Amino acid sequence: MMETVTTGDFGAGRGVSITEPVMEVRDLRMSYGSRAVLTGVDFTARRGEVLVLLGPNGAGKSTTIEILEGFRRRSGGTVRVLGEDPERGTEAWRARLGVVLQSWRDHGKWRVRELLGHLGGYYTAYSTPVRTRPWQVDDLLEVVGLTGSADIRIGKLSGGQRRRLDVAIGIVGRPDLLFLDEPTVGFDPEARREFHDLVHRLTDVDDTTVLLTTHDLDEAEKLADRILILAGGRIIADGSADALSLRVAGEAEVRWNHSGQRFVHTDTDATSFVRKLFEQHGEEITDLEVRRSSLEETYMRLVRDAEGEA
């Protein structure tokens, strides 16, 4: 199910050569004592791609991200992030990464603008003609929707605002690669929508590569160029949401109205079923709906199968 890797040929002049993937993970293994968490993870990310990493709790999503971020030593395998081994990443390498973790509570006494200005300062030395670093504080506040809270003490922000700040800090250095660990927990629907727009903006305008974990499958479907499902210590599925649902034996649900009654039928070959339906009843059929299995069903199915094997 691995897709062939073709790197985009736009955005020249960046640090990573055109042909090189932004992330390359081969046979990544990780054990805590005798407990193996990752037993051979493989995947690749191209520039400007949004990868969504799904998986049950405890499957090793955070462990994987922490290894890629250079915060955790792996037990085995090869990992290349922006051309370097994260365990030996330099400060210049670090400057090209953005990190949004699950729970930050830091810098509670600082004011929003103050902290963004301060942290942005560390990136000035790594500014390039193609990518000016850091992001101007006022623009950044605008982009994440915190303009009105610029002078508020961080400890006083609401949960959703705090999360926006975390995202702002994650992108203040205008990263080439951004890690987002459950970024929208605590967001209301509007904030979630704004966040999705922001991610699209980052990938479209800045050509940022994004690796994101979430438990929200709608979010995954909306954002992902590619979905990776991590279960049983390895990647059990890798592809677009569409490709994944095709993989689950293409069962689809057909609903229609006939003489005032509602009918539901599940079939592996929905197209021929619908054809027959029209041959039989013609115009009497109204309100026809065909739904391929949703990402949620696909996900549940794939994870259950993988856990059954293990």
Place this chain on the structure above:
Amino acid sequence: MRGHLLRSGLTRGVIELRQTLTNGTDLFGYVLTPVLLIGLLFLIRDKTVPGSEISLGAYSLVSSLAMLLVLGALTSTAQYLTMDREDGTLLRAKATPNGMVGYLIGKIVLIVGATAVSCVAALVPGWFVVDGLRLDVTGALTLLWLAPLALLAIMPTGAMLGAFFNNARTAAVLMLPVTGLTAISGIFYPLAMLPGWLQGVAQAFPMYWLGLGLRSSFLPDSLAAAEVSGSWRLLEAAGVLILWSVVGLALAPGVLRRMASRESGSAVAARRERAMSRAV
């Protein structure tokens, strides 16, 4: 780039210093010890150091600056480090290019600044309560090398202790050894009045030597007679403090690097969960 980084670190320290000095709770903490101290000085204002004409109040005021400095440089350093590890500040520094260097510079500025504030808060009002303090050029020159050297001797140890504690609350137990050290380091009465073996213990630690140096700066030379060997042993003081600095600076980077390398998102999250379950 070096210059830029240094500026970032200094700015960081100044911002955090301003935050702590405009925060009611923190401010109360800085002022409480000096206020208690002044109260004590007032009570003993008529007493003199045994075997001399010098007021015990003057002796204690000057010596207790050593205690305040150790409290700041050792206990606060350890507590700040534990706190910053607990809430993710340290991890944030790690996720930022050169962030750890900026963090350390900032912390040094903060701790030196806050310690200076609490020493001044004790010294200035105390000067009016007790008799017999003086400061001449030699004394001032002594302070110029003594105070930085003392901070250098103590802060690395404080940072290392901070690496060993898992949360800020347990780090507060550091108050106990510091209080114990205060009791045996000749802060409120001359060291010579203690049994010989205790004198030996006290002289292994920086607090006694710092106190000694401070007394030589602020008190008349006649008081040297009340010291252990009857003189200001400034050379020995410098020697002991330099030894502590060298050992501390040799060990601290390794210990801190080890501590920092263990920091990750899940480590912070786990600590947060423990903190939450304690709160319930």
